[in-house]
Amino acid sequence: MNEPAPHTEAPGRRGPGRFRGPFTRWPRTADAVLATALFLPTALLEEAPGDAVAVRPLSDILHPALLLFLAAGAALYRRRSRPVAVLGVVLVAWAATLGSSHSTLGAMVIFALYGVGRYAEDNRWGPLGVVAAVTALTIDGLLLSVPWGDIGFGAFVMSGAWYLGRRLRLRAGRAARLVEEQAAEARRIVTEERTHIARELHDVVAHRVSMMTVQAGAARMVAAEDPQGALEAMAAVEEAGRQALDELRHLLGVLRPDAQRDGLGPQPGLADLPRLVAEVREAGLDVSFSGGDRDPIPARVDLSAYRIVQEALTNVLKHSGPGTRTEVNLRGGGNGITIEVLDDGRGAAVGSVATGQGSRPGHGIVGMRERALLLGGTLDAAPRPGGGFRLTAHLPIEGDPT
Structure with a gap:
């Protein structure tokens, strides 16, 4: 009309x-x-x-x-x-x-x-x-x-x-x-x-x-x-x-x-995540991190995994604010690693950013998804049913990147 x-x-x-x-x-x-x-x-x-x-x-x-x-x-x-x-x-x-x-x-x-x-x-x-x-x-x-x-x-x-x-x-x-x-x-x-x-x-x-x-x-x-x-x-x-x-x-x-x-x-990697988590805690987030021992992985995967966690925590701080409880879980096994970032704040606002529907323009989730796709992996980001936001990325450590 x-x-x-x-x-x-x-x-x-x-x-x-x-x-x-x-x-x-x-x-x-x-x-x-x-x-x-x-x-x-x-x-x-x-x-x-x-x-x-x-x-x-x-x-x-x-x-x-x-x-x-x-x-x-x-x-x-x-x-x-x-x-x-x-x-x-x-x-x-x-x-x-x-x-x-x-x-x-x-x-x-x-x-x-x-x-x-x-x-x-x-x-x-x-x-x-x-x-x-x-x-x-x-x-x-x-x-x-x-x-x-x-x-x-x-x-x-x-x-x-x-x-x-x-x-x-x-x-x-x-x-x-x-x-x-x-x-x-x-x-x-x-x-x-x-x-x-x-x-x-x-x-x-x-x-x-x-x-x-x-x-x-x-x-x-x-x-x-x-x-x-x-x-x-x-x-x-x-x-x-x-x-x-x-x-x-x-x-x-x-x-x-x-x-x-x-x-x-030198570019950062997963070994630098404890330092990143400490910095985010100082900024006001209540962050818990679990990773465990991991076998050596290719440098491109190491850097991309670190950047995905960094951007995810930045989004939580930006859109949910200090005091938000956040979990960072890193799991390895098989032919790849899985990154999961959970928060209990107003993380749904971040999801709209990826589709261009939010009031705050940005490309955080789009950039993280591009990093995962270039390695042949996947990244999903969506609001949690009980409130907050969940981001899950799987990055393969073998095979040719796309």
């Missing part, structure tokens, strides 16, 4: 406090209300002596002109999608009533002209519509002996309605082009930066690795006959490797945000 209208809207960023009127939030409903609000006074009211307004007699309401009013009012409902056709219908209906007491379609003409200026793709129809409307207004005024001042004022209002709609359309178009230009500029900058980084990798790191390969091959060939030469070649390989690592650290420093440039040490 209230699907977005097919016209150009300003796609600029909408702040949380920006007012959105009914014509933006419910365009079809608002257009129906507008058409009805214009039809009723047109059909029921007429001008009385002394510039007064009176209710039409029943015989005048049931006049054949009522069909013209109905056609014009119904057409106004489509003023966004078919603005030129709507203006044509309203002008024809008005032309059939010129010079009579039923020539009261001026308000509908004004809104139809605004619609042409605001929503019409072809700019030529706007001025033609204004000329036709002003001509009809002049003829009607002459037939009804309306003062020229009133005719001139009506012509000004009709022209102004089209001009206002046209200006709003131009402004929306400029805003759309600005957003497109900003997006194109951002893409250009990203492309240039990626090209720069690729060039750096090729010119520096690839060169160092090539040198290491050549020197290692030379050391292998002379190792039996010239041990000292082989040692010197391996020392050169070691130095080239250090230089390559330095260059890689430099490039990673360029890619990382400023706040993360010092985090180039």
